[in-house]
Amino acid sequence: MEFKKFLQIESEEAWEKYIPTLSIDSVIFSFHQHSLHVLLLKMKDMDAWGLPGGYVEKTENVDQAAVRILKDRTGTENIYLHQFHTFGDRNRSEDAFSEYDDSIWYKQRFISIGYYALAEYSKVSLVIDEFSSTVEWHSIDNLPSFMMDHRAIFEKALLTLREQVNHHPIGYNLLPEKFTMPELQKLYEGILGKKLNRGNFYRKFLRYDILTKLDESRKGGAHKAPDLYSFDLEKYNNALKEGLKGGW
Amino acid sequence: MEFKKFLQIESEEAWEKYIPTLSIDSVIFSFHQHSLHVLLLKMKDMDAWGLPGGYVEKTENVDQAAVRILKDRTGTENIYLHQFHTFGDRNRSEDAFSEYDDSIWYKQRFISIGYYALAEYSKVSLVIDEFSSTVEWHSIDNLPSFMMDHRAIFEKALLTLREQVNHHPIGYNLLPEKFTMPELQKLYEGILGKKLNRGNFYRKFLRYDILTKLDESRKGGAHKAPDLYSFDLEKYNNALKEGLKGGW
Numbered sequence: 001m002e003f004k005k006f007l008q009i010e011s012e013e014a015w016e017k018y019i020p021t022l023s024i025d026s027v028i029f030s031f032h033q034h035s036l037h038v039l040l041l042k043m044k045d046m047d048a049w050g051l052p053g054g055y056v057e058k059t060e061n062v063d064q065a066a067v068r069i070l071k072d073r074t075g076t077e078n079i080y081l082h083q084f085h086t087f088g089d090r091n092r093s094e095d096a097f098s099e100y101d102d103s104i105w106y107k108q109r110f111i112s113i114g115y116y117a118l119a120e121y122s123k124v125s126l127v128i129d130e131f132s133s134t135v136e137w138h139s140i141d142n143l144p145s146f147m148m149d150h151r152a153i154f155e156k157a158l159l160t161l162r163e164q165v166n167h168h169p170i171g172y173n174l175l176p177e178k179f180t181m182p183e184l185q186k187l188y189e190g191i192l193g194k195k196l197n198r199g200n201f202y203r204k205f206l207r208y209d210i211l212t213k214l215d216e217s218r219k220g221g222a223h224k225a226p227d228l229y230s231f232d233l234e235k236y237n238n239a240l241k242e243g244l245k246g247g248w
Numbered sequence: 249m250e251f252k253k254f255l256q257i258e259s260e261e262a263w264e265k266y267i268p269t270l271s272i273d274s275v276i277f278s279f280h281q282h283s284l285h286v287l288l289l290k291m292k293d294m295d296a297w298g299l300p301g302g303y304v305e306k307t308e309n310v311d312q313a314a315v316r317i318l319k320d321r322t323g324t325e326n327i328y329l330h331q332f333h334t335f336g337d338r339n340r341s342e343d344a345f346s347e348y349d350d351s352i353w354y355k356q357r358f359i360s361i362g363y364y365a366l367a368e369y370s371k372v373s374l375v376i377d378e379f380s381s382t383v384e385w386h387s388i389d390n391l392p393s394f395m396m397d398h399r400a401i402f403e404k405a406l407l408t409l410r411e412q413v414n415h416h417p418i419g420y421n422l423l424p425e426k427f428t429m430p431e432l433q434k435l436y437e438g439i440l441g442k443k444l445n446r447g448n449f450y451r452k453f454l455r456y457d458i459l460t461k462l463d464e465s466r467k468g469g470a471h472k473a474p475d476l477y478s479f480d481l482e483k484y485n486n487a488l489k490e491g492l493k494g495g496w
Contacts, residue, residue: 021267022359062336062359086334086361088310111270111310113334163415163491243411 003045006130007104014105018055023110024066025053025087025150027157028076030121030137031174034183036190037121037137038154039074040144044133048147051154052135053112066115074135075127080118080173084160085153087112092149116157118173140190161191166244172231180218180226181205208244210236251293254378255352262353266303271358272314273301273335273398275405276324278369278385279422282431284438285369285385286402287322288392292381296395299402300383301360314363322383323375328366328421332408333401335360340397364405366421388438409439414492420479428466428474429453456492458484 028039040049054069056062063083071077088111097107126135138144146154161170165188174187185201205211212232217225276287288297302317304310311331319325336359345355374383386392394402409418413436422435433449453459460480465473 019269019357019359022269056336056359058357059338061338062334065336083334086310086331088304088313088361090307090309109267109306111267111304113336164411167411 004100007100007106011103011105014055017057018105019058021109021111022056023053023112024056024062024069024115025051025112025153026066026070026081026115026117027051027154028070028074028079028117028119029157029161029174030119030124031183031187031190032121032137032139034186035139035141036158036174036187037139038143039076039119039124039126040136040138040146041073041129041132042134042136043131043147046147048145049138049150050147051150062113066113070115070117073129073132074124076117076119076124079120079124080169081115082117082168083113083115085114085156087114087149087153087156089149096148112153114153114157116160118170120174120176122176158191158193162193165191167240169231169236169240172233172236175231178214178216178228178230180228182226184229208239210239210244252348255348255354259351259353262303265305266353267306269357269359270304271301271360272304272310272317272363273299273360273401274314274318274329274363274365275299275402276318276322276327276365276367277405277409277422278367278372279431279435279438280369280385280387282434283387283389284406284422284435285387286391287324287367287372287374288384288386288394289321289377289380290382290384291379291395294395296393297386297398298395299398310361314361318363318365321377321380322372324365324367324372327368327372328417329363330365330416331361331363333362333404335362335397335401335404337397344396360401362401362405364408366418368422368424370424406439406441410441413439415488417479417484417488420481420484423479426462426464426476426478428476430474432477456487458487458492 030037039052041052042049052070052073054065054073056065066081066083070081090109093110097104100107121137128135140158164170170191171184171187175183181202184205185196185198188201189196210232211229214228214230216228218228219225278285287300289300290297300318300321302313302321304313314329314331318329338357341358345352348355376383388406412418418439419432419435423431429450432453433444433446436449437444458480459477462476462478464476466476467473
């Protein structure tokens with residue numbers, strides 16, 4: 001079916017089913033090949049990339065809707081999901097559907113509730129939905145053009161990670177169960193947007209006393225095999241309650 | 249006019265003017281007599297206390313609406329205002345207007361965007377609006393019953409202050425221009441919800457290097473007059489960009 005026609009039919013159901021004017025957009029982060037990644041979709045008929053989003057059913061709690069949308073649009077589930085900001089500028093989506101009829105659902109003013117999600121890269125099986133032509137992870141060091149205000153939503157999510165890194169289990173949710181200290185440091189550098197001194201980073205993390213050093217090391221590679229660590233979840237959660245001590 | 253009738257007339261205008269299903273609630277903090285305070289209203293016809301709130305006009309940005317509502321309902325303006333969380337449970341306001349007709353604006357499902365505000369106690373002149381019988385500051389150590397989920401909204405705001413105290417100019421906006429170290433410590437104890445060691449607190453704040461010690465002391469009182477300090481705003485803002493170092 002032609003995409004414009006599809007949107008028209010879809011609209012009629014949407015007005016019945018969803019709360020008008022309200023949308024959800026999710027910024028899904030993962031960590032892969034030493035860099036933070038974000039999940040982006042390319043909608044059919046559009047050039048720019050967008051965050052996976054959707055609408056709140058009239059009978060749903062907003063947090064439930066965020067979980068459902070993530071699953072429907074990207075196939076991800078059971079991942080750490082946290083609301084971070086609501087985007088309500090009047091003209092934030094003004095031009096996105098300018099060529100469409102005024103009656104289509106997508107053309108109204110939307111106030112969008114932003115969630116960030118933290119996923120372990122290897123555990124996500126991406127599923128493409130009916131609205132999209134592509135779904136892909138993009139390194140945050142090399143991002144494409146975004147639709148509407150989605151770049152600003154992404155940036156606010158990253159800033160929130162930065163502010164919350166001492167209070168939320170961000171490392172635990174982004175890394176695989178076993179990881180090396182250089183990987184942990186790269187992750188923090190990605191979140192904080194700056195290089196960290198290796199010695200200071202190691203000392204600080206060991207002082208937190210939230211890691212367990214495993215009796216194994218990373219196999220393969222030309223260098224000496226690096227030690228593997230995992231989070232001691234009980235100690236980590238206790239430390240987060242008070243907030244990990246110290247800025248970066 | 250009888251309040252029920254007033255709400256009915258008010259409703260007809262509201263459906264025209266505002267975005268349905270969306271509200272704003274504000275948690276306004278100040279610091280007074282050694283304790284954090286929050287501004288509460290008692291609505292006419294209701295026993296419980298509520299946060300000052302309102303609705304977003306169809307032509308307004310959400311942030312503009314938050315500023316306008318604060319001014320309309322409490323007389324406060326030019327104060328630090330920061331969005332912190334959106335509350336979207338399906339049944340959050342279910343029982344609040346159960347005795348009223350279904351057509352009234354106030355009875356619909358509302359998803360509420362929460363803002364916290366930081367005010368200097370002495371600078372706020374409270375103004376009572378047409379919906380309320382009382383507007384008052386309440387110490388957070390001694391709070392009355394709240395309507396709907398307003399207690400949960402207040403608690404989430406306080407938790408947010410706690411998480412953001414190293415990243416946002418919270419001390420600067422709550423204290424008068426000149427303050428003593430014991431006042432600053434009491435403010436931090438209120439936000440963090442725990443007693444702090446006096447010596448550690450002083451040392452930590454002096455290490456931040458964001459205070460200016462003034463050539464004057466607090467007059468009056470039986471004890472030795474304590475020294476007065478003020479924030480060095482340039483240094484404070486620079487330090488907040490990176491985040492103040494260290495947990496509490």
